[in-house]
Amino acid sequence: QVQLQESGPGLVKPSETLSLTCAVSGFSISSGYYWGWIRQPPGKGLEWIASIYHTGITSYNSSLKSRVTISVDTSKNQFSLKLGSVTAADTAVYFCARQEVGLRAQYWGQGTLVTVSS
Amino acid sequence: QSALTQPPSASGSPGQSVTISCTGTSSDVGGYNFVSWYQQHPGKAPKLMIYEVSKRPSGIPERFSGSKSGSTASLTVSGLQAEDEADYYCSSYAGSNNVVFGEGTKLTVL
Numbered sequence: 001q002v003q004l005q006e007s008g009p010g011l012v013k014p015s016e017t018l019s020l021t022c023a024v025s026g027f028s029i030s031s032g033y034y035w036g037w038i039r040q041p042p043g044k045g046l047e048w049i050a051s052i053y054h055t056g057i058t059s060y061n062s063s064l065k066s067r068v069t070i071s072v073d074t075s076k077n078q079f080s081l082k083l084g085s086v087t088a089a090d091t092a093v094y095f096c097a098r099q100e101v102g103l104r105a106q107y108w109g110q111g112t113l114v115t116v117s118s
Numbered sequence: 119q120s121a122l123t124q125p126p127s128a129s130g131s132p133g134q135s136v137t138i139s140c141t142g143t144s145s146d147v148g149g150y151n152f153v154s155w156y157q158q159h160p161g162k163a164p165k166l167m168i169y170e171v172s173k174r175p176s177g178i179p180e181r182f183s184g185s186k187s188g189s190t191a192s193l194t195v196s197g198l199q200a201e202d203e204a205d206y207y208c209s210s211y212a213g214s215n216n217v218v219f220g221e222g223t224k225l226t227v228l
Contacts, residue, residue, distance in 0.1 A: 038219075048209075048218065053215075059214065059216060062216075101152070102152025102169070102217075103211055103216075104209070105164070105166060105209075108164060110163055
């Protein structure tokens, strides 16, 4: 059974960098698929942030591209997100997901709330 | 990338059917048969209910169905049940390995 688990600081100061990791179990990242990050501000809708193919090919939401880096560590079977120069608008629940054909998110992590505040 | 347009709310009585629309453009919904629908209960991660416009993942009841006409996709929930009350989001592949989500619809079972 594929399982994903997000981890990282729950509180980040404005202008700093948000860093999250998604640990994958039950499936080897190096075997395939896209792996992505999706966020949801409190009380609002879902927003795709970025995805990475198991080979390292990346794609980013154009509205966040200048601040986002996604990477994969196949040796640890995990992938990561870095979002720089954060503001209060980046406060959200961040989900990681395994994305399949058409980038549908078949498997999701439980999500982790990241609050941007001083 | 602009969010796909969904009605903010929808409702129906138990046993009835309700349809939620998802309108995009020729660059996303209208251009690809990669529309997905997700169900999200409060405090939970979204759950994939429909993919590739009308396919259901294993374990999803036949009461959930999807369709598409032009740049508008639709999710129909038949035989509404209390547990169907949730937020529903559509998403579409938008080319160049990009995906866009809908604004979300809150479904209320009366």
